[in-house]
Amino acid sequence: MNRKILSLFLIGVMAFAVVASGCISGGGSTTTSSSAPSTSSSASSTTTKTGGKVVWASTQLVPPAERAFILNTVLPGFKKQTGIDVQFVPISYFDLSTRLAAEEKSGKVTIDLIGDLHGAMDYYQSQGWLMDLSNMPQLKGRTFISTFEKYAMIRGTKAYIPWMSATYVMVINKEAFKYLPSGLTEQDVMQGTSKWTYDALLAWAKNIYEKTGKKELGFPVKGLFHRFLHGYLYPSYTGYEVKKFDSPEAIQMWKYLKNLWQYVNPSSTTWDEMADPLLRGDVLIAWDHTARIKDAITKEPDKFVVVPVPRGPKGRGFILVVAGLAIPKGAPNKDAAWKLIDYLTTPKVQAETLAQTGFFPVVKEASEQLPSGPLKVLAKGVAAQESTSDALVVMIPNLGKYGGQFGELYKEAFRRIVLQGQDPATVTKDIGAQLDKLFQEAGVPLP
């Protein structure tokens, strides 16, 4: 009896030990991983002192596949060409800004190169953390697309060098060209001429519906549709993303969208990306982020074309997501960092970056390096959109933690006005006030 109880007791203790050790070692491993960056950064700072190692902190190309491309292809190529080692540090925006703030304040800067989005660079520049790159040696053999160059100049200083871009475009199944409305040609659509307007899009979708009985225009309402509202329709109709949210022009825009919605595939509210609906044949015309339609183009490059978005009364509004490369003030290895910038923006590496990550080149010569096929279809469409003469480029406002609410407010306006048929004037007034409040809280001027 005694022995039996003792063995039961032992079993209990052992089970407890297993669970407890699991918990303790689990906790232990978290500590190790969280302390890892600090160890590596201290290691890197020692190397920086001794040799020419570049510490590159980036919020971009962080996902494993993209990181593998940097570590296995880009950096070995750079090392081969220059002999310089690079330590790639994937990092979040929050961590990077905290680390930069601390390093700049203490004067002990360890980061040589920053890779981040335009909005973040704007913030870093406003804090005085970035070097003015105007006096650095010229980058030969490439022409930066002028829109990007313009944005890289922040408050009179060259804050960063454009690195990669992404945008949202329209994809057309070539079948749809059979139903073009009168007065609109395939060329108009492909090149984004002044005839390729939102009214023309409506006439086209209506024509398809009347000829085939199908609603073949589609939007990712479950996905990034709010970007279409604040970055495409609003600027095209009012000239601004937010400033004229409840203006007469905006009401005209909402009336247009309501009208258009009669010919939009009703399943749109259940789609979060347009590649599948395009491939399934649910739609012939779609709008989405380049990365989210890439699948359709890669699978059937002969079936689809990528074209510029239509224009509205105020111009052709579209969003550009731009990532740049900047050097922090006091960087220990700024010349080597500049060499890395040089390498990353060569047409060859830019073309490779598109092929591997889906981010678009920022230099004109890169598209020549692309093999014909799906990527060329994509790059051609994106380049056509970027070089339209009536381009009204907007950036996604850098609202930090309020970013989600911002998009949600546009989606709410859409739901109430278009899907539920509420009065546009009342809804835009109500939501406009909420948007104002949100921008005030975030301390960001209305774009």
Added chain:
Amino acid sequence: MQGGYANRGLSRYVPYLLLAPALIYLMIFIGYPMIEGIKLVFYQNGGFSLETVHRAINNYYFWPAVKDTLGLAAIILPTQLLLALILALTVNKVFKGRNVALTLLLIPMTLSDIAAGLIWYSMLSPSGFMNKLLLNLGLIHAPIQLFGYQFHTREFMVIVFVELWRSTVTIFVIVLAGLQMISQEYLEAAEVFGAGYWTKLRRIIIPLLKPSIQTALLLRTIYAFSIFGIVWVLVGRDVPVLAGEAYYQVTQIKDYGVGAFYALLIAVMSLAIGVIYLRITRAEYLEVKR
């Protein structure tokens, strides 16, 4: 003699010691997150606050999410129970091809809800298999539109259908196990006294199945309250559900307080329904009852 006392002293703690690992596990993985969740909802600026609760309840999607989640559970659960009972009673008999039927019935259980949702979306979409089949057979002239905000009822019914297809088998398996445990002696005795099929079903089988039904319903109701994957894949927020809103608030809006509120609400509902089930479906033992 002294050893005996020591034994008795020790044996008093044995049950607690044996329970300790499970308790510690529950405290770490259920208790701690739950406390953190409660803090996220009710604790703000160093004190108790109902601001998050107000924000959650005043959100447009809150009441539709409560209504749709309860509505789905109210339709799906009784239908599943009925279907599972019929299936279990059928499969419990010995017939040719019984094993094949059993295997076929079990297939949906091996699929994740996301996979099931994706399969059925491609089957039922306007250009999907079902529409193409009906069009080719000449039964319809234009594709049947089942998805879209304008088609709320249709979307709701699609979710009900896919859930029935996918998870009825969970109840079926438990009920079948219960059926197989019922001793033939009871049934034979009933036959001797002249009981027909319905009498046996009503008086013997169903009462003896109550513990199994209770377990199955308890599990399924908890799953029904946290239904998410299938709804998200099929219709997104067109049919809002509680768990879907929790996910949306955390991942898209980054409002962790409201997300935690939804999660807590699901937990409280599941707990309440658990208590109710345990009260109303007590096991009955034939010998004890009379």
